[in-house]
Amino acid sequence: MCGIIGYAGDGRDREVLDVLLTGLSGLEYRGYDSAGIALSDEAISVYKSEGELENLESLLDGQEIPSVPVGIGHTRWSTHGPPSDRNAHPHADCEKQVAVVHNGIIENYEPLREELAADGHTFYSETDTEVVPHLIEHYLDEGLDPESAFRTAVSRLEGSYALAAVFEGSETIHATRQDSPLVLGLSEGGTYLASDVPAFIEYTDRVIYLEDGQFAALTDDEIVVTDAEGTVLEPPVERVEWDAEDAGKSGYDHYMLKEINEQPRSLRQCLRGRVDELEGSVTIEELAGLPTPKRVQFVACGTSYHAALYGELTLRERGVQAQTFMASEYDRSSVPIDDGTLVIGVTQSGETADTLRALRQAGRAGATTVAVTNVVGSSAARECDYTMYIRAGPEIGVAATKTFASQQTALTLLADAIEDGERRELLGALRDLPDHVQSILDSSPAKEIAAEYEDAGAYFFIGRGYNYPVALEGALKMKEITYKHAEGFAAGELKHGPLALVTGETPIFAVVTGDDERATKTIGNVKEVEARSAPVIAVTDGQSDVERYADHVLSIPETHGRVGPILANVQLQLVSYWLANRLGRSIDKPRNLAKSVTVE
Amino acid sequence: MDSLPAVVLAAGEGKRLRPLTHHRPKPMLPAANKPILAYVFDGLIEAGVSDITVVVGYGRSRVQDHFGPTYRNVPLTYVVQEKQLGSGHALLSVEDRFDGPFLVVYGDQILDSRIIGDVIEATGEGAVTLGVLDHNRVEHYGGVIMDNGRVVDLVERPTDERKYRLNAGVYGLNPRIFEAIRNAEPRDGEHSLIDALSWLVDTEAEVRGTLTEGLWVDATYPWDLLEVTRDLIQAGVVGESREGRIDDTASVHDTAVIRDPVVIGADAEVGPGAVLGPYTCLGENVTVGSGAVVEGSVLDSDTRVEPNATLIECVTGQGVHIGAATTVPGGPGDVRIGNRVFERERLGALFAARAHVGGGATFVPGAMVGPDATVRAGARVEGTIAGETEVR
Numbered sequence: 001m002c003g004i005i006g007y008a009g010d011g012r013d014r015e016v017l018d019v020l021l022t023g024l025s026g027l028e029y030r031g032y033d034s035a036g037i038a039l040s041d042e043a044i045s046v047y048k049s050e051g052e053l054e055n056l057e058s059l060l061d062g063q064e065i066p067s068v069p070v071g072i073g074h075t076r077w078s079t080h081g082p083p084s085d086r087n088a089h090p091h092a093d094c095e096k097q098v099a100v101v102h103n104g105i106i107e108n109y110e111p112l113r114e115e116l117a118a119d120g121h122t123f124y125s126e127t128d129t130e131v132v133p134h135l136i137e138h139y140l141d142e143g144l145d146p147e148s149a150f151r152t153a154v155s156r157l158e159g160s161y162a163l164a165a166v167f168e169g170s171e172t173i174h175a176t177r178q179d180s181p182l183v184l185g186l187s188e189g190g191t192y193l194a195s196d197v198p199a200f201i202e203y204t205d206r207v208i209y210l211e212d213g214q215f216a217a218l219t220d221d222e223i224v225v226t227d228a229e230g231t232v233l234e235p236p237v238e239r240v241e242w243d244a245e246d247a248g249k250s251g252y253d254h255y256m257l258k259e260i261n262e263q264p265r266s267l268r269q270c271l272r273g274r275v276d277e278l279e280g281s282v283t284i285e286e287l288a289g290l291p292t293p294k295r296v297q298f299v300a301c302g303t304s305y306h307a308a309l310y311g312e313l314t315l316r317e318r319g320v321q322a323q324t325f326m327a328s329e330y331d332r333s334s335v336p337i338d339d340g341t342l343v344i345g346v347t348q349s350g351e352t353a354d355t356l357r358a359l360r361q362a363g364r365a366g367a368t369t370v371a372v373t374n375v376v377g378s379s380a381a382r383e384c385d386y387t388m389y390i391r392a393g394p395e396i397g398v399a400a401t402k403t404f405a406s407q408q409t410a411l412t413l414l415a416d417a418i419e420d421g422e423r424r425e426l427l428g429a430l431r432d433l434p435d436h437v438q439s440i441l442d443s444s445p446a447k448e449i450a451a452e453y454e455d456a457g458a459y460f461f462i463g464r465g466y467n468y469p470v471a472l473e474g475a476l477k478m479k480e481i482t483y484k485h486a487e488g489f490a491a492g493e494l495k496h497g498p499l500a501l502v503t504g505e506t507p508i509f510a511v512v513t514g515d516d517e518r519a520t521k522t523i524g525n526v527k528e529v530e531a532r533s534a535p536v537i538a539v540t541d542g543q544s545d546v547e548r549y550a551d552h553v554l555s556i557p558e559t560h561g562r563v564g565p566i567l568a569n570v571q572l573q574l575v576s577y578w579l580a581n582r583l584g585r586s587i588d589k590p591r592n593l594a595k596s597v598t599v600e
Numbered sequence: 601m602d603s604l605p606a607v608v609l610a611a612g613e614g615k616r617l618r619p620l621t622h623h624r625p626k627p628m629l630p631a632a633n634k635p636i637l638a639y640v641f642d643g644l645i646e647a648g649v650s651d652i653t654v655v656v657g658y659g660r661s662r663v664q665d666h667f668g669p670t671y672r673n674v675p676l677t678y679v680v681q682e683k684q685l686g687s688g689h690a691l692l693s694v695e696d697r698f699d700g701p702f703l704v705v706y707g708d709q710i711l712d713s714r715i716i717g718d719v720i721e722a723t724g725e726g727a728v729t730l731g732v733l734d735h736n737r738v739e740h741y742g743g744v745i746m747d748n749g750r751v752v753d754l755v756e757r758p759t760d761e762r763k764y765r766l767n768a769g770v771y772g773l774n775p776r777i778f779e780a781i782r783n784a785e786p787r788d789g790e791h792s793l794i795d796a797l798s799w800l801v802d803t804e805a806e807v808r809g810t811l812t813e814g815l816w817v818d819a820t821y822p823w824d825l826l827e828v829t830r831d832l833i834q835a836g837v838v839g840e841s842r843e844g845r846i847d848d849t850a851s852v853h854d855t856a857v858i859r860d861p862v863v864i865g866a867d868a869e870v871g872p873g874a875v876l877g878p879y880t881c882l883g884e885n886v887t888v889g890s891g892a893v894v895e896g897s898v899l900d901s902d903t904r905v906e907p908n909a910t911l912i913e914c915v916t917g918q919g920v921h922i923g924a925a926t927t928v929p930g931g932p933g934d935v936r937i938g939n940r941v942f943e944r945e946r947l948g949a950l951f952a953a954r955a956h957v958g959g960g961a962t963f964v965p966g967a968m969v970g971p972d973a974t975v976r977a978g979a980r981v982e983g984t985i986a987g988e989t990e991v992r
Contacts, residue, residue, distance in 0.1 A: 248669025251656065251678030261665045268867060268885065272849055277887060278871045428904075431867075431885060435902035435919035439954060441661070442623040 002089070002103040003027030004182075005199045006072040006164045006173045008218040009190025014203075017065050019192070020073040023199035024053050027075050028589065034088035037073040038099035040166035041066060046099055048074075048088035052589070069171040069220065072164045074101035091130040093137030094121055098146070100136070100165045102129040103195055104180035107159035132163060150174040151215065151230070160353070164193055173218040177210050181351050181379060184208040184216055184223050186237060191218040196375075197240050198394055208235045209377045240376065254587045256397035256481070260573050261441055263402045264434040266392040270406045271434075274413055277427045282416045286388050290417065291368060294340030295321040299330050299358040303400040303476060304346040304407060309469040311344065311411035314562060318419040328600065330358035337365040344370045344414070348395065348403045350378020353600045359384060372410055374403050388414055397588045399480045401573050404473060408566045409433065429560030436557040437570055446574035449537060449552050453507045454582050459484060460502065460534075461572070462491040462525060463511035464518045466565040470511045470539075474572035481580040481587050491525040504533040509572060510550070513564035515543040523549065537575075539568045601701060601723045604772065606649045609793075610637055610707030611657030611681040611690050618937075619952035619987060620822050620917050622971040624659040627707035628666065629825065630900055631817070632832040633865045633881050637663065639710040639837075641671045644703075646713035647720060650674055653697060654707070655690045657681040686790030688781035695778045701725060704771045704793070710828070712837075714814035715768050722810035723772025728800055732809040733816055735766035741818060742767035742794060744809055751807040754798050765809065768816055771797070776805065822968070823935065823947040825898050825915050830879050833861045850882075853890075865901065889924070896930070897948070906959065913946055913965075917953035923977060924959040933965025936984050952987065 005023035007016050020037045035056045036048025045066060049055040053075065074089035090099040106112070109128035112135060117123065121134040132153060139149035146167040154163065160179035167174075175182060175193050185192035187204035193216065194200055197207060208223065210216055214233065217224045225233045252258040274284055296315055298308035308324045315322035325335065327345070337343070343362035347355040350373035359380065363369045371380035371387045374395065381387040392406035409430065416423065453459070459478050463471035468490045475488035489498055491510070502508070508529045512522050526536055526549050538550035541558045554571040556564065580587050614626025621629070627637035644652060652671070656663050656678050667676055679697075681690045691704065701723055705716065719731040730751055732744050743764030745753035758764050771793075780796040780803075787795065801807050815835050819828045832838055839845040842860055846852065850868040859877035864870070868882045871890035876882070880894050883901035888894055890907045897914040905911065905922045912930030916922075931946040949963040952970050958977030969975060970987030979991050 248675075250667070250669040250676070251660070251664040251680070258664075261661050265665065272867055276851060276869065278851075278853065278869050278889070431869075431887065432902065432904070432919070434885065435954075438902075439919065 003075045003195040003199065004072065004101040004103050004162060004164055004193070005074075005195075006070070006101075006166075006175065006193040006218065007190055007200075008070045008171065008173050008220050014189060016068050016071040017060070019190075019200070019203065020071050021053070021057065022202060023192075023194055024056075024073050024075050026198040026201070027195060028053055034076045034084070035074065036088045036090055037071055038090040038092070038101070038166055039066060039068040039071040040099065040168060040170065041068040042169055044092065044096050044099050044166065044168050046090055046092060046096075048085055048090070050085050050088060070166050070173050070218075072099065072101045072166055072173060074103075087125045087127050089127075089129060091125060091127065091133050093133040095137065096168065097140055098133050098136045098165055098167050100129065100133045100163060102132060103162045104160035104178075106131060106157055106161060108157070109159075112156065128159075132157070133165070136165065146170055146172070147174060147217065150176075151228075154215075155228075162195060171219055175210070175216045175218065176214065178212050179356070179379070182210045183377065184210055184218070184225075186223060190220050191223050193218060201240065205240050206237050207240050207377075208237055209382070210235070211382075238377070253581075254397065254577075256399055256401060256577055256587050259395055259397050259402045260570070260577060262393070263405050263570060264438045264441070266402045266406050267409055267434045267437060269391040269393065270409045271413075271430055272391070275427050275430055277431050280423055280427065282413055282423070282427070284388055284413055284417050287370070287386050287414070287417050290370070290386055291342075293320070293342035293368065293418065294338075296323070296342045296344060296418065297335065297337075297362070297367075298322070298324040298344050298346060299327040299355055299362070300324070300346035301327050301352055301354050303404050303473060304348060304352070304355070306469040306473040306476065307404055307407035307411060308344070308346045309472070310408050310466060310565065311346070311415065313466055313469075314412055314415040315418065317562075318415060318421045320415075320419050325358070327352065327354035327358040331361055337362055337367045339366045339368075341367040342370060342418070343367045344372060345380055345384065346372045346407055346411070347378075347380050348374045348390075348400055348407070350375040350380035352380075356380060356383070357600060370414075372407060372414065374406070398590055398593050399477055399576075399587070401477075404569065405437070405566050408569075412562055426560050426562060429563040432557075432559060433563055433566065436559060436563075436567055439557055440567060440570050444554065444571055444574050445552070446554065446571060447578040449554070450575050450578035450582060452552075453535065453537075454579055456505055456507050457485065458501065458506050459486040459509065460494075460498070460506055460529075461486065461488040461509045461511070462494060462522065463488075463568075464491045464522045466562060467511040467513060467522075467568060470565045470568050470572070471509070473569055474509055474511070474576070477573060477576040478579070480593060481576055481585055481590050482583055483585060483591070484579070491522040494525050495528060499528060499532070502529050502532045502534045504535075507535045507537060509537045509539060509575070510546065511539045511565070511568045511572075512544055512546040513541045513556070513568060514561050519544040519546070522546075526550070539571050541567075601720050601772070603648045603650065604701055604703040604720050604723060605651035605653070605698070606644050606703040606705060607691065607694050608637070608640055608644070608652060608654045608705055608707045609687055609690050610663055611655045611660070612684050612687070612708070613658040614708055616820055617822055619968070619970050620825075620915070620950075621659070622917065622953050622987070624662040625657075625708070626819075628659065628662045629819065630881070630883055630898065631710060631819070631825065631828045632838045633863050633883055635666060636710055636819070637667070637707045638671075640705055640707050641667070641674075643711050643713045643716050644705065645672050645674055647716035649703065649716070649720075653677045653679055653694055655679050655681050655693055657684045657690070686786070687793040688784065688791035688796045691793060692778060692781055692791070695775075698775055701772060701774045704773055706769045708818075709769050710815065710817040710832070711768060711770065712814040712816075715770055715812045715816065718810055718812035719770045719772050722808065725774070727806040727808050728774065728777065728797065729772035730797070730807065730809045731768035731770035731812050732765040733768050733812060733814075735816070738764045738766045740820065742769070746809045749808055751797075751801055751809045754794055754801065756794060765811070766816070767794075768812065776800070821937075821942070821945075822915055822950050823945050826879075826896065826913060826946065829881055829898050833863070833879060838863055859895075871907070883918075900953075911948065913948035914951070915947070916951045917955070917971065919954040920951040921954075921956045922951070923957050923961065926957050926959065926961045926963075928963045929965065931965045933967070935966040935968065937968075949981075
């Protein structure tokens with residue numbers, strides 16, 4: 001998982017170095033265990049450093065940096081070889097004729113490396129990527145020009161890649177992609193390439209989404225896109241709507257808190273134009289013509305998986321056969337798929353490799369595929385039969401917050417589009433949702449509760465029905481950003497094992513909404529842990545009497561049973577945030593994690 | 601000067617506007633569907649300001665969430681005033697940012713770019729410059745006595761007969777102001793910017809007033825929002841045509857009646873047979889059920905009005921629920937705030953954020969319902985209802 005950036009400009013308007021560093025900071029969410037850049041003019045200069053972007057910046061500080069026409073940059077999240085200066089990109093060939101940045105995995109790098117090493121090439125890093133510049137060098141040495149050498153080298157690669165290369169003495173960047181994201185940008189002041197739009201959104205909103213197998217040659221004044229055979233193509237130039245302002249922290253210490261606080265707005269965007277309460281209708285334009293499925297399968301990872309579990313329940317409640325799979329397990333289990341199956345991939349970035357793989361498999365087996373994603377033009381959006389956007393806006397914090405709320409909301413609407421059900425109260429509750437979230441943000445005691453329990457060794461989260469995915473997500477958030485041990489359980493499962501771990505030192509977050517049989521049973525489970533003198537924090541809408549058994553209460557407004565879990569999760573996001581804040585954790589960039597995981 | 605960096609003071613609650621300021625500061629109260637602060641930013645940007653520092657404090661996340669890191673492509677730098685100890689104290693929190701002239705405006709008074717532009721133009725290296733206006737209600741605001749372009753006296757809510765001009769609250773300052781803030785005597789523990797300016801006047805520093813003109817609107821009490829809205833609509837700042845005043849994403853039923861002028865925000869829904877206006881604003885995501893009448897009222901975002909309710913001269917906070925067939929016949933009425941009674945104000949009723957009114961309730965003119973309060977179906981409400989209480 002990495003991010004790449006490239007810029008071809010003649011230095012007229014802005015320095016290549018500045019564009020690359022700005023771009024890398026916009027891509028840091030994609031990985032941050034090392035970063036590097038290559039500047040190319042008559043010769044290629046490479047600068048790289050282990051650690052966050054700041055390390056690279058301080059390395060550059062005080063050095064004489066040449067003003068050059070083109071450059072490429074990379075921010076890395078390790079897959080092959082530990083994070084180190086040596087393994088950081090860009091990588092160069094033996095003679096420094098070419099420098100390459102790469103996002104993805106070269107699956108056949110071992111035989112290539114052996115072949116090249118036998119040929120006399122010396123490798124400096126342990127990365128798969130380094131075979132690419134040496135392979136290009138090999139073809140340059142055979143007398144090919146840079147573009148042909150690049151194309152010929154790429155034709156020998158297997159795996160997934162977004163690649164960009166600069167050559168000494170050349171003012172062109174050559175790039176291509178296969179199963180890894182790459183977007184191109186056009187402006188008066190030069191041309192850009194990046195793994196994701198935020199890298200260059202400050203300079204332009206005119207973009208071209210490169211397709212798998214296409215090549216691009218970027219120069220100061222144009223981008224030439226060609227297919228594998230070299231035929232010049234005219235890809236559409238699109239305007240992206242995300243503006244640069246979405247990339248700042250707007251006065252907050254962390255993106256995560258900014259994004260938690262943005263939820264009322266992102267939910268409004270998710271619902272906009274889709275819900276008409278007075279007419280009692282739900283309209284999802286992107287899904288017009290979606291066939292009625294015989295069964296539905298969700299595939300997703302991490303937080304998106306929890307949203308998918310929620311989606312499964314909303315469909316099952318309406319009598320639709322639905323199942324959720326962890327995307328990484330999907331291909332190994334023999335899942336029945338036929339042309340009556342609808343497979344819904346839930347992926348924030350639209351680039352999650354496990355989910356893409358599962359969706360591709362399902363599509364090949366005849367299923368209709370739907371992507372539920374946040375990123376316009378992402379691989380999932382382009383490859384699936386249908387795409388529903390959750391419209392949460394860019395999320396920079398690695399721990400997903402607002403996108404989870406928007407995924408749940410979008411899946412509720414999607415369930416309605418698949419199968420009619422009771423609607424009037426639900427639509428009213430959805431329209432009240434942004435304000436209900438705001439009311440939690442206005443008055444949550446999460447900060448005080450976090451202070452009270454910051455020393456605990458483990459945190460358990462329990463819930464039943466719709467609140468079970470909330471418990472799982474609450475625990476995941478806690479793990480991700482506090483590095484504390486946390487587990488989410490179906491409330492009824494506690495007594496079948498995990499209860500053995502519960503002591504007076506194990507705070508239990510119990511999510512209890514409504515006043516039905518599920519609530520009553522969960523309260524029974526709360527009593528079980530209370531008897532072991534565990535502190536109980538109830539997340540509740542106050543309809544049941546769970547408050548009587550709780551040490552603390554995180555209140556949520558009373559609403560529709562399907563909407564309550566979205567609200568309950570907001571309280572748990574805040575608890576995790578404030579606990580991590582007290583512990584001084586790297587909240588926006590927790591150790592070992594990356595925002596969108598484009599490796600399997 | 602051609603342009604100046606600007607400081608916007610948006611950290612104070614605006615206590616006299618309670619209970620509307622529950623969880624949010626006065627700059628975030630809506631005026632014709634936009635926060636007051638947005639008009640201030642607009643005025644600055646239209647006057648050519650491209651460097652804006654916002655001092656935030658009370659309810660600061662509301663400001664930050666709404667405006668984000670930039671507004672109309674101008675970067676916003678947020679500085680936090682942890683304790684709100686007056687406008688002068690607020691300004692001290694940005695002391696380290698300036699070593700030359702800068703502009704200061706209040707984030708809770710609406711003013712147009714002409715006033716700001718005139719002050720920027722008149723500001724020089726040495727002197728302090730105040731924007732002043734001719735205004736017929738100076739006694740409610742800040743008064744300035746001028747002599748030959750120089751400010752000789754500053755009086756808050758003046759009651760004497762001298763010829764006062766209105767202090768427009770736009771100041772071209774220089775770093776000497778920080779010394780003045782420190783030297784001026786605090787009142788009730790608060791450091792006011794006005795006291796600091798008076799200190800400068802008293803020490804015979806050059807404080808100049810520049811006479812300017814343009815739209816200048818301030819809300820002091822909650823019911824003033826109705827008049828502010830009227831002023832803004834009449835000044836034409838909200839949109840010249842009906843279409844321009846109704847957001848594209850709002851849905852208004854064909855059989856609803858719009859009596860112009862009416863402003864309708866994003867995602868709002870208006871049901872069949874509803875009658876809106878004149879001078880009514882529906883905020884974002886407001887729902888007006890079938891047959892409801894909403895006249896001369898300002899409904900803030902996420903407010904829900906059930907069928908056949910009648911609301912005349914009402915102000916609501918966010919997320920208010922008005923039950924079916926609720927009746928608010930409109931002002932004038934006596935409004936009680938603490939021990940003070942404001943007689944014959946034009947206020948039908950005021951509902952603070954997330955107040956919940958059951959069906960068929962009636963409201964005596966001037967009624968005020970606090971945040972999260974509940975009014976049961978069929979109740980008759982008079983006077984002031986505290987927050988989180990229940991009226992049967």
